[in-house]
Ligand SMILES: O=C(O)CCC(=O)C(=O)O
């Protein structure tokens with residue numbers, strides 16, 4: 001499979017409900033301003049409640065934005081190691097992933113005044129990224145679809161981030177990794193806040209699964 005990327009990851013507008021309000025920050029330098037300039041309907045938990053690894057990204061102490069190697073490199077390294085025994089993950093990180101970039105979506109799901117039933121805050125989708133690192137507050141509502149097609153709750157857990165595999169990594173790994181189908185269901189009449197950091201290949205990269213990753217005897221998809 002070859003994928004020519006015209007745009008970085010975008011969630012289709014049609015997937016977003018009226019409850020979904022988002023802001024973007026394209027670099028850590030913009031994050032603070034974006035976060036602070038949100039209008040009053042944009043309720044966000046205090047920075048103190050956001051887990052340290054994510055704050056690390058946001059504050060630009062290290063992380064993906066500065067092409068430093070911390071969290072994104074660790075995640076990609078772990079994923080590459082799990083692909084094939086003996087795969088030279090350092091070589092592939094350097095040649096394929098090093099020039100990637102990330103952008104952050106800051107999301108506020110505003111509650112209905114009276115919520116009798118569940119409401120889709122964000123419809124089923126896959127992310128176009130290589131990996132997405134998600135922080136959700138304590139309200140919950142993130143769900144992922146299992147192989148059997150059942151929706152599973154990803155319950156919030158203190159100091160825990162969720163990592164989604166996205167379409168770009170699915171293509172690069174010749175579908176050895178599966179881009180996860182997920183959605184957000186609003187179940188409580190309260191504000192929900194989340195941060196999603198999409199880490200993508202550089203723009204206009206032609207994604208081509210290396211032979212070693214495809215593996216002998218396997219067809220390139
Ligand atoms: O709000 C969430 O927990 C997930 C958001 C998400 O999946 C997205 O922005 O692509």
Ligand SMILES: [Fe+2]
Nearest residue numbers: 125126127182
């Ligand atoms: Fe998503």
